[in-house]
Amino acid sequence: MKGKHKKLKFLLIVLILFLIGLETIARIIIYPPNVPSFTMSSNIKDPNNDSHNPLSFEDLDLTMKDGYRINGTMVWSDKNSKKFVIYSHGWTNNRKSGLKYLDPYLDNNYNFYMYDLRGCGENSPYKITMGEMESSDLIEIIEDIRSLYGDDIKLALHGESLGSFTSMMVLKDVSNIEFCVSDCGYSSIEDVITSNLKEHHIPGFIYHPLSQYVRLRFKENWNDFDARTSLSQSKTPLLLMQGMLDETVHPWMTEALYESSIASIKEVHYFEDAAHIKSQKSEPIRYKKIMIDFIDRVERQQ
Numbered sequence: 001m002k003g004k005h006k007k008l009k010f011l012l013i014v015l016i017l018f019l020i021g022l023e024t025i026a027r028i029i030i031y032p033p034n035v036p037s038f039t040m041s042s043n044i045k046d047p048n049n050d051s052h053n054p055l056s057f058e059d060l061d062l063t064m065k066d067g068y069r070i071n072g073t074m075v076w077s078d079k080n081s082k083k084f085v086i087y088s089h090g091w092t093n094n095r096k097s098g099l100k101y102l103d104p105y106l107d108n109n110y111n112f113y114m115y116d117l118r119g120c121g122e123n124s125p126y127k128i129t130m131g132e133m134e135s136s137d138l139i140e141i142i143e144d145i146r147s148l149y150g151d152d153i154k155l156a157l158h159g160e161s162l163g164s165f166t167s168m169m170v171l172k173d174v175s176n177i178e179f180c181v182s183d184c185g186y187s188s189i190e191d192v193i194t195s196n197l198k199e200h201h202i203p204g205f206i207y208h209p210l211s212q213y214v215r216l217r218f219k220e221n222w223n224d225f226d227a228r229t230s231l232s233q234s235k236t237p238l239l240l241m242q243g244m245l246d247e248t249v250h251p252w253m254t255e256a257l258y259e260s261s262i263a264s265i266k267e268v269h270y271f272e273d274a275a276h277i278k279s280q281k282s283e284p285i286r287y288k289k290i291m292i293d294f295i296d297r298v299e300r301q302q
Helices: 002-030 095-107 132-149 162-170 189-199 204-218 227-231 251-260 284-301
Strands: 056-059 072-076 083-088 111-115 154-160 177-183 238-243 266-271
Touching: 002 204, 072 095, 083 095, 083 132, 083 162, 095 111, 095 154, 095 284, 111 132, 132 154, 132 162, 154 162, 162 177, 162 227, 177 284, 189 204, 189 251, 227 251, 238 251, 238 284, 251 266, 266 284
Parallel strands: 083 111, 083 154, 154 177, 177 238, 238 266
Antiparallel strands: 056 072, 072 111
16 A cells, blocks of 8 residues: 555656646747847838938837737838738747848838737737737737728738748638748648757657647647648738748648648749858848749739
């Protein structure tokens, strides 16, 4: 009997330690430490094309249906232009990361809207849901931009990492998106978390109890979100950019996204020496040419 009690005590300790481990991992993902905050200053500029500077921009904050305020900035190419792109940034980042993508859009007369995802940048603290709440917000942002500037505008999406996943996820739910650019977007929440667990020497099978724990503890349904499903239901032109040295979102995820898309216009481009979110920085001239050629291809098909 004494030996049985010891065994039960040991199992209880193991269970408690396991739950502590799940809580720790979940909180790092959902409430990440050291999320950079900033205030969009009066001297922001296009880092890749000085001919665009000084930029013409203004604050454009939007309130979601649940009352949460999203802080954003509209960079104007031409206030009379009917072409807009919405930029969504990555996990633990902020909207300022969109500045490096401005150049080809401004050259093509696209006004560029960049915003902070919930819990990021200037926004109030909030959990990061890896695509669930972010997708819902982006759908509202699309509706708001059309409400502000007209249903006849041409509207495109550009995302980076989590922002890419979010942009691809909404394609099955919204219409009249001119095109979507995904820079290092992951295929599903399960894929990216499992991959990153392994990178940190944590067995990938931990994802399944972790996702169930997150569903019960934080009310997030990671298993319901797969960008491949969305792309298989959307004919929106798709441009995929991927660094071959990316250890956060592996190239095989990008290949899976490309294969899933039913768009008649779809392209995938790899950057040999680029790590995560570094494709544009690794080959800025090539990146811009790909962007301009893709935009031209889409506009010629309209």
